[in-house]
Amino acid sequence: MAKAKADDFVVTPWEVKGKIDYSKLIKQFGTEPLTPDLLNRMKKHTKELHFMLRRGLFFSHRDLTWLLNEYEKGNKFFLYTGRGPSGPMHIGHLIPFVFTKWLQDAFGAEVWVQFTDDEKFLFSKEENAKLETYTNYALDNALDVIAVGFDPKKTHFLIDSDPKSAGAMYREAVKFSRRLTASTAKAVFGFSDSDNVGRFFYTSMQAVPAFLPSILKGKNVPCLIPLGVDQDPHFRVARDILPKLGYPKPALLHGKLVAGLLEGGKMSASVPHSAIWLSDTEEQVREKIVKHAFSGGRSTLEEHRKLGGIPEVDASYQWLHAFFEPDDKKIQKIYNDYKSGKMLTSELKNYFTEKVVAFLKEHQKKRELAKKQLDKFMFKP
Numbered sequence: 001m002a003k004a005k006a007d008d009f010v011v012t013p014w015e016v017k018g019k020i021d022y023s024k025l026i027k028q029f030g031t032e033p034l035t036p037d038l039l040n041r042m043k044k045h046t047k048e049l050h051f052m053l054r055r056g057l058f059f060s061h062r063d064l065t066w067l068l069n070e071y072e073k074g075n076k077f078f079l080y081t082g083r084g085p086s087g088p089m090h091i092g093h094l095i096p097f098v099f100t101k102w103l104q105d106a107f108g109a110e111v112w113v114q115f116t117d118d119e120k121f122l123f124s125k126e127e128n129a130k131l132e133t134y135t136n137y138a139l140d141n142a143l144d145v146i147a148v149g150f151d152p153k154k155t156h157f158l159i160d161s162d163p164k165s166a167g168a169m170y171r172e173a174v175k176f177s178r179r180l181t182a183s184t185a186k187a188v189f190g191f192s193d194s195d196n197v198g199r200f201f202y203t204s205m206q207a208v209p210a211f212l213p214s215i216l217k218g219k220n221v222p223c224l225i226p227l228g229v230d231q232d233p234h235f236r237v238a239r240d241i242l243p244k245l246g247y248p249k250p251a252l253l254h255g256k257l258v259a260g261l262l263e264g265g266k267m268s269a270s271v272p273h274s275a276i277w278l279s280d281t282e283e284q285v286r287e288k289i290v291k292h293a294f295s296g297g298r299s300t301l302e303e304h305r306k307l308g309g310i311p312e313v314d315a316s317y318q319w320l321h322a323f324f325e326p327d328d329k330k331i332q333k334i335y336n337d338y339k340s341g342k343m344l345t346s347e348l349k350n351y352f353t354e355k356v357v358a359f360l361k362e363h364q365k366k367r368e369l370a371k372k373q374l375d376k377f378m379f380k381p
């Protein structure tokens with residue numbers, strides 16, 4: 001089971017809590033650390049390494065060695081990732097997509113993106129939840145994903161309940177589900193008898209894009225899934241079952257889950273000011289960061305100059321490091337200056353605010369343009 005001890009941290013596809021110890025998580029989940037050797041091997045093909053790899057934001061994998069062996073034999077892989085459209089997207093949701101887009105360019109790979117409106121409907125805690133609500137969020141979130149810059153000729157969107165997507169996926173999900181027992185679903189996901197039966201079936205849908213391209217191409221194609229590590233349990237199950245259906249196990253590249261703006265929590269729709277939403281206005285961003293973002297600064301100016309700040313707990317620094325400041329020299333200087341007390345919290349927050357505002361302005365412009373492109377990305381059999 002993906003849960004750690006109660007006083008520790010919890011990482012499951014449905015719940016992320018506490019301060020995650022990623023070395024412990026690698027042991028609990030039974031994944032492999034992303035070693036310098038493997039990174040160097042990737043670099044041979046990509047020339048540069050994305051800063052999320054250089055900085056350890058992507059930190060763990062399953063079967064990446066096998067995937068690179070295949071690639072070096074001339075057997076190209078496709079990429080698969082996804083989004084559970086529970087509402088509008090925040091900046092954390094974008095991390096795997098930005099990284100996947102880089103992988104697409106670096107390896108010239110096809111990308112499959114799944115939007116799981118069925119999942120969000122089945123797992124909604126709302127008594128009268130409507131599937132249509134989540135289908136609409138899927139269509140909305142798809143624009144944010146297009147805005148990341150994927151190549152329309154090489155990128156295919158699946159919306160689970162969309163008739164065309166469902167038409168291609170359902171037969172395969174059924175075959176998968178015949179191999180997935182209720183006791184495995186209970187053991188891996190912690191379900192009980194009071195969970196609806198759709199939840200027990202759901203992993204079968206999330207597994208399908210990992211082998212659908214093999215079916216469409218009429219030959220087995222290696223698959224690489226970049227994802228936040230909370231999604232690993234679905235693919236642990238998929239990796240057990242796919243060889244039984246005649247397909248290779250997908251390789252995985254796991255990303256860390258970056259915390260929200262408030263102390264020790266995640267970005268959450270139910271906690272105001274915890275998240276930067278992709279639709280935020282400049283004013284909202286400024287207010288959130290200046291007034292609410294958790295700071296590693298000291299309580300007085302004098303103390304800060306003397307003792308220095310703590311970048312390791314500072315939300316602004318953490319988000320610059322994970323997403324908004326790709327330049328290694330600049331991020332190192334910010335770290336040094338903040339840690340030594342030379343840089344003040346207000347200066348760090350201003351720097352962060354300007355980066356976020358500039359990013360969102362660009363993103364929102366591209367999102368507008370994406371409205372005309374959506375049809376090009378939708379899967380058509």
Ligand code: TYM
Binds near residue numbers: 084092
């Ligand atoms: P969802 O919508 O919860 O999240 C989408 C992707 O974003 C990652 N993520 C984060 N990464 C870094 N920091 C954060 N704070 C953060 N929050 C979320 C998630 O791990 C995920 O990769 N069931 C899935 C949808 C899905 C999927 C997939 C995801 C379907 N097929 C294949 C990955 C790969 C979901 O609800 O993701």
